[in-house]
Amino acid sequence: MDxxxxxxxERARFLxxxxxxxxxLCAPQYADPEWPLSTDGRSKWCPVQRKLDPACVSLLRRLVELSGARxxxxxxxRTHPAAGKARIENALVEAGFDPRPHWHERWSTPKTFGGARGREINLWLEEAGEVDRWVALDDERELPAPGGLVVNPADGLGLQAYGAALALLDVDDPELAGVGGxxxxxxxxxxxAVRRWLDRAFARGPDSDREIARAVxxxxxxTDYSPWRHANGPSGF
Structure with a gap:
C-alpha cells in the first residue's frame, strides 16, 4: 500500500x-516535545499534517474487509522520521478506516538503497514466503507482476483500480452489479477460467509462467475489450 x-x-489538495x-525541520524551542529529533541533534521534525482522501481510503477499507487481506x-x-507507522494509522483513522486490526505481522516493505518500490515489494514477497494472492497499489510504473496495479496519482484509488484489485484477490463486491466489480x-x-489463469499467474517457483504473469x-x-483470444489470456485454461 502506497x-x-x-x-x-492530487485532488486531495482541495480538501x-x-x-x-x-x-x-524546526528549532526545538518551537517544537512539541513528542516531535522526533533530527540526526544532527539540534532540530526536530514537524510531523506530516496531510489529510488522506476519504473516498480512496473508503475503497481501501472495503477491499481489505471483503477480501480479508493484510x-x-x-x-x-513508513521510514520518514516525521511519519512512521503511528502517523500512517492516525491519518487512516482520520479518513475513516482503522488499519490496526488489519496489519500483516511484517507491516512494511524493507528499505533499500535508492528506494526502488518494485524491488522492495519483491524482497518483501521473497521474505514472506508463500503468498497466494497479493495486490500492490502504487502510482509508480515499475511494479512487479502479477499483482502490481498502477493508480492514477491525480485521482488516487478509484473504481477501476478497485475492480482490478477485487479480481486479483478473487473477491466480489456485492454492492456492485454485474461481475461484482x-x-x-x-x-x-x-x-x-479467469480464476485459474490468475492462480497460474500468481504461482511461484520454476513452473511459474512469466508470460502470463506479465500479461495480468x-x-x-x-474495461473495453475481451482478452479471451489473447495469446496470454485465460481462454486456454
Whole structure:
C-alpha cells in the first residue's frame, strides 16, 4: 500500500483544511516535545499534517474487509522520521478506516538503497514466503507482476483500480452489479477460467509462467475489450 498518489492523490489538495506541505525541520524551542529529533541533534521534525482522501481510503477499507487481506505499507511514510507507522494509522483513522486490526505481522516493505518500490515489494514477497494472492497499489510504473496495479496519482484509488484489485484477490463486491466489480471483460466466457489463469499467474517457483504473469497487469485493468483470444489470456485454461 502506497499513500502519496494512491490515498493522497492530487485532488486531495482541495480538501477543506488540507496541508500539502513537506515535513520540515524546526528549532526545538518551537517544537512539541513528542516531535522526533533530527540526526544532527539540534532540530526536530514537524510531523506530516496531510489529510488522506476519504473516498480512496473508503475503497481501501472495503477491499481489505471483503477480501480479508493484510495490509503492508510500501509508502515512503513508513521510514520518514516525521511519519512512521503511528502517523500512517492516525491519518487512516482520520479518513475513516482503522488499519490496526488489519496489519500483516511484517507491516512494511524493507528499505533499500535508492528506494526502488518494485524491488522492495519483491524482497518483501521473497521474505514472506508463500503468498497466494497479493495486490500492490502504487502510482509508480515499475511494479512487479502479477499483482502490481498502477493508480492514477491525480485521482488516487478509484473504481477501476478497485475492480482490478477485487479480481486479483478473487473477491466480489456485492454492492456492485454485474461481475461484482471486476473488469468488464471478465463477464465474457467462464469466470472459473479467469480464476485459474490468475492462480497460474500468481504461482511461484520454476513452473511459474512469466508470460502470463506479465500479461495480468495489462489485461486485468482492461474495461473495453475481451482478452479471451489473447495469446496470454485465460481462454486456454
Amino acid at each position: 499513500i502519496d498518489g494512491v490515498l493522497l492523490p 477543506p483544511g488540507q496541508r500539502m506541505d513537506t515535513p520540515y 495490509l503492508v505499507a510500501s509508502t515512503s511514510w 471486476w473488469p468488464l471483460w471478465t463477464s465474457y466466457g467462464d469466470r472459473g 497487469p495489462e489485461l486485468i485493468r482492461a
